[in-house]
Amino acid sequence: MSDKIKFEIEYVIQSSPQLLYQYLVTPSGLSEWFADNVNSRGEKYMFIWDGAEEEAKLLKRKSDEFVRFSWTESNDDSYFEMKIIVDEITKDVSLFITDFAEEDEVDEAKMLWENQISDLKQVLGSK
DSSP: OOSEEEEEEEEEOOSOHHHHHHHHHSHHHHHTTTOSEEEEETTEEEEEETTEEEEEEEEEEETTTEEEEEETTOOSSOOEEEEEEEOTTTOOEEEEEEEEEEGGGHHHHHHHHHHHHHHHHHHHTOO
């Protein structure tokens, strides 16, 4: 592992886990909030932002629960994971993000996630 630092953020999302999961794993869902465009072939996903492409590999997924990707150009064990957690008592749905960034880029990475999740909430009609 390089000198990347693991960080985790949690967001409350007003959505069913099933609907939310579709936005985390399908290219059409991811294209609505995560990147300008997303294409996939098997476990390979191509994320496109402003014409720049980044390839990620789908490492693991469990229906309506989580999805984990790793960037193919990363030469370390880093990944990013989006996990759906439902509170057993309140039934509130949270999206738990796990990601890695260089020490001096953690705040910037968190801000990027803030913006992405804000877009996701808009798409879902969540507050």
